[in-house]
Amino acid sequence: MNDRYADFLYYGLWLILPISALAARRIPMKDSFKMALAWVAIFGLLFVLVVLWQQAFGAGAGLRGFFGG
Secondary structure: OOHHHHHHHHHHHHHHHHHHHHHHHOOOHHHHHHHHHHHHHHHHHHHHHHHHHHHHHOOOHHHHHHOOO
16 A cells, blocks of 8 residues: 555544534534634644744754755
8 A cells, every 4th residue: 555545544534533523513514614714723823823933042943954944
């Protein structure tokens, strides 16, 4: 089995878990979409704050070479 295919299958199965939980609760699609956007906004804001913190204090300097930056 190809590693790329295995990764796709693994992440697909992990996405089924929260989707099935929301479907079981029968939350309206409009409310589910609002919740999904709220979570994307929360994680996006946290990501931006971590990147800014790393740039301000140079904490990510060791990782830049590792990630090719």
